[in-house]
Amino acid sequence: MGKVTAIASGKGGTGKTFVTAGLGIALAKRNKKVLLIDLNPYLRGIDLVLGTDNGLLFDMGDIFSGNCSPDKAIYQCEGIRGLSIMSASQNTNDNISSELMKSLMDVLRDEYDHILIDCHGCGKIFETAVQSSEQVIIVTDAEPLSVRCAEKTSRRLKEMGLNNNRLLINNFNEKKFFRFDYFQDIDEIIDKIGVRLLGMVPEDEEFAVALQRSSPFSVKTKAVYAFDRIAARLDGVDVSLFLE
Secondary structure, X not given: OOEEEEEEOXXXXXXXXXXXXXXXXXXXXXXXXXXXXXXXXXXXXXXXXXXXXXXXXXXXXXXXXXXXXXXXXXXEOOOOOOEEEEOOXXXXXXXXXXXXXXXXXXXXXXXXXXXXXXXXXXXXHHHHHHHOOOEEEEEEOOOHHHHHHHHHHHHHHHXXXXXXXXXXXXXXXXXXXXXXXOOOOHHHHHHHHOOEEEEEEEOOHHHHHHHHOOOOOOOOOHHHHHHHHHHHHHOOOOOOOOOO
């Protein structure tokens, strides 16, 4: 059965969609069958960055309203074998309960090795996403506001009884980190958030531009290399946390 992972963050702008897409591509490259679910109706993005936006007919809202079966709302990404997406409902008033979402995950996990949920940052949609997942990856960057929000997200997950959480530091620039001197070191960030570090993704303009152009599949950059290593760790392979 496939593993369901929610990609969460305490604030916007930390790169949840960037991380979801990057990890999805990396896992598919490992010959895994991967489904990316966009659970942010306020700012749908997965379909756009992976180049499937023009062909969408059905979304998650259509599944729960009875307009289509789950398989009809799943779209294969043409750029890489084994990677598919399910788009968020376009109706921001759709209220998907945790029970319905869990039922959908039970159906889909038999078909996929990994299901990654790009979830809204807070509220009912956030709770639905994390309660339907086996683990949560908290995404932050190395700035004080993001770290504080990630700390609140970590605390909220633990209050909900969800303790299988990991931390991913995104958009990391070592020179800026030490020049700005917000934190003494990476360990201080980890201690504040109170979650084990899964990996770090470096600041990478080339990969970010490739996502904006819906063409991330062929680039070979620092971020791509980092996602490959994090995907390996998700699959239980013992690789270093840090890029050499």
